[in-house]
Amino acid sequence: MSGRGRVLVVDDKENMLKLFSKMLGDDYDVTTAGDGTRALALLAAQRFDVVVTDLRMPGADGFAVLRAVKDRAPDTEVVMMTAHATVPDAVEAMRQGAWDYLQKPFDPDQAGEVVAKALARKREREAAQAPETGEVGGYGGLVGRSAAMREVYRLLAQAASLDITVLLGGETGTGKELAARAIHFQSARREKRFVPVNCGALPAELVESELFGHARGAFTGAAAAKAGLFEEAEGGTLFLDEVGELPLPAQVKLNRALQEKEIRRVGESTPVKVDVRVIAATHRDLGAEVKAGRFREDLYYRLHVFPVELPALRARKEDLPLLAAAFLDKYARAFRREVTGFTPAALAALAGHAWPGNVRELENAVERAVAVTAGPEIRPEDLPPAVTRAPQGLPPGEALSGLPYREALDQARDQFSREYLVALMKEFGGNVTRAAERAGVERESLHRLLKRHGLRSRDFEGP
The missing domain is CATH 1.10.8.60 (Helicase, Ruva Protein; domain 3)
Structure with a gap:
């Protein structure tokens, strides 16, 4: 490993690029980009240890740069610069994977320290994520040293070494997308794209178009031909999150794509060969879904080649x-x-x-x-x-007997309401409209109930 880290600085102000080149040039190999579009091109062709990017830029902004980094090289650390520093912007950037942020104007020594810490963090993660040592502190962004997680790391490392279809199981919120990214970025496909899609969030009428693309005029609104996600992931990995939510017609086409390694765009009859590794994930029991007639048996076995269950x-x-x-x-x-x-x-x-x-x-x-x-x-x-509050799952009398009756009743009612909402939202993957229909309440009423109990629909949307 080279002692000099590779740093990409992205800003639409020439003076800022010159400042960083002068400030970091003695200790790092510095590359600069005058806008987000140029940065995206550089990220597609080169690998960097740290990316320092402005947040507000014409065209592709800092969030687009951040997403590109995390799609192609999630171990690369990103530092966001902004003159519009607000807590929501900073938190959202860090939610999406940024390491830290700098508020303009900043002290050059502070900026240098942040870059140095980001590089050190990147190298720590590289050491921790190696398959032979991942069990010590984590693997691919996953954290844990328990026996259950050490077994997960072993399976993920094995899956990364095999170019086969993987099915990730586990409850909502267990880290299935992190596991999928770990497999991709430890695999031979790491230089190509990792393309994630939440199948449950795709409108039923557009699922096939999104996955396989469409021809011009294939349906109302198809003003131009469009490549699907399979083609976008060419040579890389397509992550099908909540694959159990796919409608049956799309399941038929997906099964054929996996079997034949080719797709047909909607409105076209000519097949297109694709070289894509598929990793699927679901919080559902697909075996039970097959028995219930909601999931195709042939697709289930096509996906269930290398199953990995993430523990709660x-x-x-x-x-x-x-x-x-x-x-x-x-x-x-x-x-x-x-x-x-x-x-x-x-x-x-x-x-x-x-x-x-x-x-x-x-x-x-x-x-x-x-x-x-x-x-x-x-x-x-x-x-x-x-x-x-009192631990969930205890009999109400055991947990609440020390309270006055009305207070105990209120707490038991609140506990039941929250548990019901959690189960409801998990079942529908965070889809408030479908959950409200099942519960028999107005969509706005369900939103109010979720807010009251400190729940957010987006927390149930994926891994």
Whole structure:
């Protein structure tokens, strides 16, 4: 490994590019791009250790650059620069994978320190993610040292070495997309694109067009021919998240694409050969879906070549302190807060919660706590009420007998409502419209209920 890190700086201001070239040139190999479009071209052809990009630029903005980096080389660390620094922008950038951000105008020494830390972080992750050592601290962005996660790392490393179809299972929020990315970026296809798609979020009438593309005039609104996601992923990996949500007609075409390694655009009869590795994921029991007639048996066996099940957080509670610490570090940097840890009582509250939303729910809880805490440590009162209330699953009398009747009744009702909403949203993958229809309530009413219980529909949309 070269001692000099490779840094790409992206900004539409020439003076800013010159500043970084002068500031970093003695210690790093610095490449500059005067706009996001140029940066995207460089990212497609070269690999960098750190990317420093402005947020607001004409054309492709900093978020487009960030997404391109994380699609092609997720271990590359991204530092966002902005003169419009707001907490929502910073948090959203870090949610999407940015390492840190710089608010203009910034001190050159501060910027140099941030780049140095980003490079050090990148190299730490490279060492931790190697298949033979991944079991120690994590693999491909996944965190944990439990026996269950060590087995997952072993399977992911094995899957990365084999160019076969993988089916990732596990509850919503267990990290299935991170696992898919780990497989891709440790595989021989790592230099090509990783293309993720949430099958449950695609409108039923457009699923086939999105996956396989369409010819000009194939349907109303098809003013031009369009390549599908299979073609976009050529040579790389197509990640089909929530594959169990695909309508049956699309399942037929997907099965054929996997079998023949070719696709047909909607409105065309000529097949197009594709070289794509498919990784699928679902929170459903596809075997049960086959028996119920909602999923094709032939497609099930076509996908079920190399299955990997990601454990629920409650099945690996020993990893919880590691995960909580990682999220605390992430959001302390995002919010520029000097928050260094958790009180023993807060850790006990985290350990006592059932985490029906798994790792994603834990991340949201820590994010909230970092934002609201008044001191250097997170306390129980900083955590969401759902985390600090009586453990879920206990008989109401055992958990609530020390309270007055009306208060106990209110708490039991709240607990039931939250558990019902979690189960409902998990079933429909975060689709509020379909969930509201099942529950028999108005869509707006369901939104209010979710907000009341600290739940967000997007938390149930994928891995």
